[in-house]
Amino acid sequence: MPKPIVDKQGRKDATRSRILDAAARMFNENGFAATSLRDIAAAADMKAGSLYYHFDSKEDIVAEVLDLGIRNVHEAVEAAVAGLPGNSDSRRKIRTAIAAHLEALLAHGDYTSANIRIFGQVPAEVRKRNMAVRDAYEKLWLNLFEQAQADGTIRKDVNPNILKLFLLAALNSPVEWYRTDRLPVAELARLLADYTLHGAAVPEKGTGN
């Protein structure tokens, strides 16, 4: 269960949040190394030196942005699945999780988009710290697929771990190409759920090659 979005001392801090919002936006647009503390400070209406009252280093800022990016989506997906009627089957749960992930990603996605885009650019220690949060979210999907396989919803020859990795890549990809004006997020979610559950091919009785 993800923790609520507050700082490490458990308090909410408006200035701290403003800095993190600015950092997420700038990291998302320009990458980690290309975003300077002066850029972040300017986007938060401050001077660079002032950031050090709230954070110890640039690495500290990016580490918090990365963690929030995963936790935002994790919480949204968990809440959506938990909100389903008690008798919902695995198909419904998978469809709901796909829709919730895409909604969270595309609605207020500076933190999550930043995570997707800059994870590979940050220092190894920061990556390692974020891995724990990532693993927790991936576990949610693994559980969903293993349960679906156990109850006969998905095939026995499916590798739940590989399926999870491919699906998460597809789920995150719209940050690179999705434009609101073309089709609603709910419709995008329906398409991806269809592909995930039933594939693109016309069903047939044949060998299934």
Added chain:
Amino acid sequence: MPKPIVDKQGRKDATRSRILDAAARMFNENGFAATSLRDIAAAADMKAGSLYYHFDSKEDIVAEVLDLGIRNVHEAVEAAVAGLPGNSDSRRKIRTAIAAHLEALLAHGDYTSANIRIFGQVPAEVRKRNMAVRDAYEKLWLNLFEQAQADGTIRKDVNPNILKLFLLAALNSPVEWYRTDRLPVAELARLLADYTLHGAAVPEKGTGN
């Protein structure tokens, strides 16, 4: 049809290639901004100043790495599909293209991995230049899917463009998590082709929800 891998004047140049190989490897490992010209030069057994005899700027180097990354895969996939027997159906073509993309990506993938990882980090002008090469490769997949839809292999309610975008994200994702020792690339390709064509769910005669 992608052009052969030579420089802009149409000549092959060993030193130039050595620099590009080194740059692709370093960009892939550390990102664009975090890789200095000194790093690239050192990896190519040179000094930083010497790079300027072969390239005009860091942007020039990265632009060429990006283009080669797409063209390597484009050529491999095109050749694999063209090498199929003349009577091969769309299912076979899609399976072959998926396998060829993964083989090219994971076998000698410094250029392609670098492209996937650093595209979002390079200056806008460099991105724009690489977009033409990317579009050409995406067109190959769009044609494949449109042909498959026309001949009744894939369903009419599939959006070929969206399917292409989701599949390419999945196809590129193994650069982040694939390890050779777990399962062969050919097996990975079979799994992804299964998911793409038939999905993960057990087939049923019902409403298909």
Added chain:
DNA sequence: GTCTATATGCCGATAGAC
């Protein structure tokens, strides 16, 4: 073609005034 040396500028981080 490759080297050394260097110009010029931005980076993260710190010190101390207010």
Added chain:
DNA sequence: GTCTATCGGCATATAGAC
């Protein structure tokens, strides 16, 4: 809590010897 000023370091790029 935010500012100004500045440190030391490393970046891209250039000039000119060999």
